[in-house]
Amino acid sequence: MKFKLAIAGAAMASMALIWGVSNAASPAKAADPHAGHHEGHAGHAAHGAAAETAETPLPASVDNFMLADQNLDSHELYRLADAKAVVIVTHGNGCPVMRNTNPAIKALRDKYKAQGVEFLYLNSNLQDKREAIVEEAKEYGYDIPILMDVNQLVGEQLGVTRTAEVFVIDPKSWKVVYRGPVDDRVTYERQKAKAEKHFAADALDALMAGRPVAQAKVQAAGCLIDFPERAKRAEHAKISYVHDIAPIVREKCVACHQPGGIGPMTLTNYEMIKGFSPMIREVIRTDRMPPYHADPSVGKFHDDKSLSPQQIKTLVHWIEAGAPRGEGEDPLAKVKFEAPEWPLGKPDLVLDIPAYDIPETGIVDYQRPAIPWPLTEGRWLRASTIKVEQRQGVHHILTGYMKEMPADGKGNESRWGASVGGYAVGSESTISPDDVGTYVPGGGAIGFQNHYTPFGKAATDRSKIALYFYPEGQKPKMVMRGITIMDPTITIPANTARHKEVAYLIFPKDALLYSAFPHAHYRGHSSDLTIEYPDGTRKLLLSLPKYDFNWQRAYEFAEPIKVPAGSRLIATYTYDNSKRNPANPDPEKVVTWGDQSFEEMFFTALRYRWVEETSDDLKPEYDQALQASTMLGMMDDNLDRKLQLTEARGRMGNLIRTNFAMIDTDKDGGLSQDELAAAQALMGRRRNNLVAGGGAP
Structure with a gap:
């Protein structure tokens, strides 16, 4: 019997040497009876290859990066500079060591989050796609953001080699002060019932106490991650x-x-x-x-x-690799580059937008000039470009056709029809697809809504707009339309890093969606656009994990998106009203909708066309039906297609709350689109009667 035990002990010692187990205490029974079995396979595959893999050294400091997580929310490392520590844990789908370590990581997070420590997972696996990461996160309870390092640049710079490895980073220097496992509970093929050594916690305690980390590097168990470019350093x-x-x-x-x-x-x-x-x-x-x-x-x-x-x-x-010059003649140096005056070529018509003197400082109200439309005959517009002279001072320029030149010279938006173009910071030309256009009648006027922002120097802006038409006598078969998903009822709490708002439109007829132009101000963090089909299924169409106020544009779909009648287009915005937002004018302020950049907006402009509409058979009533869903869409925050009393917000919301019982004709506790439309029609008739009778509207 002793002989058998001796052989068994020698075998165990040999196994410890083979697998590199640093803590060879007898394994206790696992909570999952199959965990040890699965870990054994993972440990075999992972560590067997590790013998041929040299560990990459730590960087002198961790360079800044921005990555989106599995839920398409962006995270920038250096925005966490005020944290007491940043913990990055390497992640991989299907790795039993990672799955088994996750509870300990979450417990570590729960212990130190209130002390100002930030936790992030980093997935650098080439084989892991976002949808699969989302599914495994749900199954195994990963509730820490999983950053998708799809190009492996962050993992390469950190020196990552395997999953379930903890990197503790000091935000004061961006140096890695600890690298290794969270504790000694999980090793290859075995696990203890309880950890005896808490390496990561010890490192965090030392860092926050201002002491050197006693054990800065510990060999970690985990599944190896393939970094193919590491073997190509000489080739770089x-x-x-x-x-x-x-x-x-x-x-x-x-x-x-x-x-x-x-x-x-x-x-x-x-x-x-x-x-x-x-x-x-x-x-x-x-x-x-x-x-x-x-x-x-x-x-x-x-x-x-x-x-x-x-x-x-x-x-x-x-x-x-040092940006080596290499051999050969510089192909760029041979070309004389010069930006063209108009990127789409010579325009058919150029309009001068009325000049405006931007002051050195202060707040400028929206300017709404108007100019006569110089064409006497109607034309079909196919493209436009707005060239802004003072890019630092122009926030946006919007346009709209008006049937007549206003006597006061003001282009108020309530009088607008078709747009002849628009500009926001960073945007480019507006181009219609082939055989699609916007009709602009002859005569009348063009109104502008211009937003100027002082930038420390007085300057005069003399912007221009170039227009490109279909040839005279030619008209496209199809008509481009435009509408905005907006929500002027938004309220963003002070000192809130991730505040979400949602709004939608319901399309009454089949349509084709061509583009979406998200717009927010300085606190805009991210923006999504989702289609919900009549059967309730949803599909994400556009996601901006990182919204950038300085670079706004229309995102034109490679193929127009089919929007069946009864579908909703749902816009979601996340706002960062915290001190970690470097563009935030004042994190202490509750922010509501407003024209100025220090206020906020929720504004996704859509370009679409009705499938049944042609230039010979216009369907303006379809647009009217679409616009009728605006009020419900901006306030129905739980997306149940009903407006509850608690959802009614803003000035219009106050009026709805006052008359809620009367508007709720079916007494189901929620206002439908039809009920809201009936109430709007009633209020409109009352207003007209007051005006006709000489009363105040």
């Missing part, structure tokens, strides 16, 4: 500037970064690109450039200006 120095880098810069950068372009520097030769290469790496890692923020995992878009994953990795790896 051979990336060709001539054949690889210059074509990317010309395709995705030069349009803005050339003489006369809107970019702050020119990137038209190797010397300039090399000089700005550290900055290029930074703006790519933080998703500031290129300024195209639609998440690549959601939808396909026409004229997508984002870098592809391969382009991102090629640029960053080339820069990290």
